[in-house]
Amino acid sequence: MKRFAALIDRLIYTRSRNTKLALIVDYLRHTADPDRGWAIAALTESLDFPAVKAGTVRALLATRVDEELFRLSRHFVGDTAETAALLWPESNPVRGEERLSPAKARLEPPAAALRDAPSTSSGAPQDKRISISVAEAVDALSAATRSDAPAIVASLLDRLDADGRYALLKLALGGMRVGVSARLAKQAFAQAFEVPVDDVEELWHAIPPPYAPLFAWGEGRAERPDLADVAFFRPFMLAHPLEGESVDLADYAAEWKWDGIRVQIVRGGSETRIYSRGGEEIGGAFPELVAAFDQDAVIDGELLVRGEVQGGPESQGGAASFNALQQRLGRKNVSKKMLADYPAFVRVYDLLAVDGNDLRNLPWTERRRQLEAFVLRLADSHFDLSQVIDAKDFDDLAERRAGARDAAIEGVMLKRRDAPYVAGRRAGLWYKWKRDPLTADCVMMYAQRGNGRRASFYSDYTFGCWSDAGELLPVGKAYSGFTDEELKWLDKFVRDNTLNRFGPVREVEKSLVLEVAFDSIHASKRHKSGLAMRFPRIARIRRDKPAEEADRIATLQAMVT
């Protein structure tokens, strides 16, 4: 637990993704099974102990610490797990042992404690307390029932120091918030054992924590695990942007690029899973799609909500804006009202496997042929086919793409007809040809410092446009699009023109015009301007333009989709 606690602490304070990656790589290389597997599962929020909840911990604390002192402390610290970790009365190991109930004694054959120890080379003084391994903690928490959970958690806490208690409680309650996505974990695994990340992606979701066969394979101790009858994730095939080139439509097929989220739906064994781009399982938020996908197959498609913003009226397969889809993302419980108000469906792009056959090595044309037949097996209430654009030639396609503005479609996808379905971005196979971004001239209003390398720079800018009443209202926030030189200039501008400071935020003189590019703009109740931009970035700094001549809110409203 000591190493795991140290890892969590480093991750909490580290903002750089590369450093986080290096920390996890080091941990995976130098920690034994099954601790490392459980640890990585905990970091990616893949564990759940139904018997142990925040209420359990609060009730337990009440037996050891005055309730009023707990309340005051919780109020100050702001997090139950951390408060409990800090408040838990220290006990020496001997007393801790005595307090163990017989049921828990099996957790800790003293020799097992050494499993966690060999790696403490940091020079920190060795704690005399008998430590517990992550695996022992997981075993104990998994075995807990509602009635004995408090005693089990107490016996674990008694044998840990404050950092260890924090790690244990975060492990037990979830909500780790250390910025480690499943994607990052998989990359770390690939890097730690020098195996292709595509293989790790495929295997990851097929093997439950603590991933012992995965580590065995990674370390070359075993064959690649067999994935028959498992709903595992296949890494997505991705596209390069098409910039200034043109392609021959004899070689490439064109499809609309819809503005939803890319998903893969997999049925394997008796299970259906929906994976997002990063390989996160999101089926829980879309139970109607999980239920409707009843075929032994793997599809690639765009998750959308029915509406009339993209691709015409609802009756003709139209989809709502990305905003509508966002209402459905990340929900644990999906109400009937949600299902009715935001009906989700998938526009299918590709077929990766069907009836036990992997189609990924077939050319696109053959996969497409099979897909067109396959789609008929799915309920048309929840699945439809992404149409191939019937353009005469590239110029014709360009014309249609330009016209797609009204349809709020993101742009066009170009797929090489003879290409297999391969993981990642491969040169020349798939292109995304986004329509040109929209732009608006906005005025910088606030600036905030960035993170990591940008911690000393004001690099996040909130900007606004003029209301009819002549008031500047925020319309968005951007932190990219400028060069390093421009960033230095912007930082200096912020410092030289500060009007007010609110913590990390500075209000600036409303004098600098920024040309902001964005993919689309939507109505939003969250902002006073009633608008929200999608993918805003700074296109140009318009030092030449007076702030009064920046765009009006009304102009932006006319662009709303």
Added chain:
Amino acid sequence: MAKAKSWLEPHPGGLYVKPADLWIDPSRPVERAAVTHGHADHARSGHGAVFATAETLAIMALRYGVDAAASHNQAFEYGDGFERGGVRFSFHPAGHVLGSAQILMEYRGERIVITGDYKRRPDPTCAPFEVVPCDIFITEATFGLPVFRHPPTEDEIAKLIGAVRAEPDRAVLVGAYALGKAQRVIAELRAAGWDAPIYIHGALEKMCQLYAVHGVDLGDLRFVGEADKAEMAGQIVLAPPSALNDRWSRRLPDPVTAMASGWMRVRQRARQRMVELPLVISDHADWDELTTTIAEVNPKESWITHGSEEGLLRWCELHQRKARALHLVGRDLEEEA
């Protein structure tokens, strides 16, 4: 015996000792002030006469141009004091920063101690806290919640040295309050065997010199402003907390941001300040020190000033000790803890 309430009046702006017509740590200029220590929230400029330890007066001279040599200001050694209006005042070590003192007041058979800020653990830069028996104990409560238990200082120093050695291409920039914390971190590093030059922000220069004059050896100190970027790789740099993420830090080689403060115990606090290496090093008593001290001093009554009064008040209640909270204003708890 006199009743304390008849001769010592707590006001939001400080404690007023009526028979002596004198304020203790007043937050605004007064005619006569006794000052526990040199931090800005206790020592202010503009008083008519100041009574303090010699070190505190020297610090006030440095910071506010108080004329330490002027006849109306009086400097005292620990254990010494003065009498005024029938009240006997004396200064006793508080272990907080150089010159910090508890002030004992004796009047008609009643003894009151005001701690100012204090801590109990060893500090190579100042005299250790002394338990002074009294009837009324007026204690600070900066860390008056049981979540605050500072780890051993040597562990935190070892963590700092470990971080420097782990990344020889980067500097470790430690945010430390300019009076007390900075010198203590340097002295603790020296005690741990760190002989390399330590680089300091210009704002720390004069206070470090003052400490050296008062016999606290800080070793080889160099100014960041006069150093090459490259030479600071693998070295320790100290700056006031306000300089941590500011433009100033760009002159350092890819600095790891550290901060030495008792608040670093709480992870969210450290994250809010964008700290990568939190060091729980405090010049204030933690929860155990606060409660142990009350038990050792064993006063008839405890008055609790600035900080988490409610937490310490609750502890007194649970331990059948008479206590009340004084609500003083102008105490800045964030920066120097």
